[in-house]
Amino acid sequence: MFDTLPYDLVKFLMQFVVIVVAGGYVSKYYSSLQKEKEAKQRLIHEFSEIFGQFIALRFKVNVHLYKHDDNEPHYCMMTAQELKRLIIDSYNESCDLLGRYQAIKPLIHVNFNIKSGEIDLLHNKYHRWRRSLRESKPIYQSEQKVNDGEYKVLRSTYLNILKQMKEQS
Numbered sequence: 747m748f749d750t751l752p753y754d755l756v757k758f759l760m761q762f763v764v765i766v767v768a769g770g771y772v773s774k775y776y777s778s779l780q781k782e783k784e785a786k787q788r789l790i791h792e793f794s795e796i797f798g799q800f801i802a803l804r805f806k807v808n809v810h811l812y813k814h815d816d817n818e819p820h821y822c823m824m825t826a827q828e829l830k831r832l833i834i835d836s837y838n839e840s841c842d843l844l845g846r847y848q849a850i851k852p853l854i855h856v857n858f859n860i861k862s863g864e865i866d867l868l869h870n871k872y873h874r875w876r877r878s879l880r881e882s883k884p885i886y887q888s889e890q891k892v893n894d895g896e897y898k899v900l901r902s903t904y905l906n907i908l909k910q911m912k913e914q915s
Contacts, residue, residue, distance in 0.1 A: 786857055788915040789850060794913065796847050797904050800840070800875060804885040807836050811884045836875040844872050854907075858914050864907050871900040 808826050810832060824832065851865055870909045874896070886897030 753848070754807050783915060786911070789853055789857060790908070790911050790915060792850055793854065794908065796843055796850075800872065801845055803836055803839055803843070804875070804887075807832065807873055807879065808884045808887050808891075811882070814818075833879060833882055840872075840879055845858065847872055854911070858911050860907055860910050864903055866887040868900065868907065871896065871903070 760900055810829055847869060851869065854860060854865060855862060875885050884892050886900065
């Protein structure tokens with residue numbers, strides 16, 4: 747029994763080292779997968795938040811740009827000075843949002859397998875959005891307060907990109 751003790755001890759130590767090293771690698775690999783998944787989730791959240799803020803900005807501005815009926819609530823009415831201030835503030839906010847989108851575009855390309863054409867299309871629509879504000883025009887809406895075709899393209903592109911991102915996270 748004692749004559750195999752050194753052999754058994756070496757065998758035990760080797761198994762222990764292999765288990766610890768293998769466990770360390772598995773743990774490190776799992777940790778890196780979790781970090782990657784969390785990074786993708788944060789990107790999805792940021793992407794959605796930017797779109798949501800653009801939509802809120804659109805509603806906030808479009809409601810004031812056309813003459814309202816007498817039947818509409820008075821909270822929609824603004825003086826010309828207030829409207830000008832709203833447009834300037836909204837333009838500045840759209841510039842900030844466009845900058846945030848510009849910042850996450852490369853991260854989306856790196857972390858997700860999405861056609862760059864779709865990402866760029868959304869970027870171009872956001873640019874047009876900003877230019878509409880600069881020109882005091884409604885954002886993707888007709889005088890009859892109906893969404894135009896470009897808004898529908900923008901929304902479907904956003905939803906398509908979001909779907910792809912969620913599938914890949």
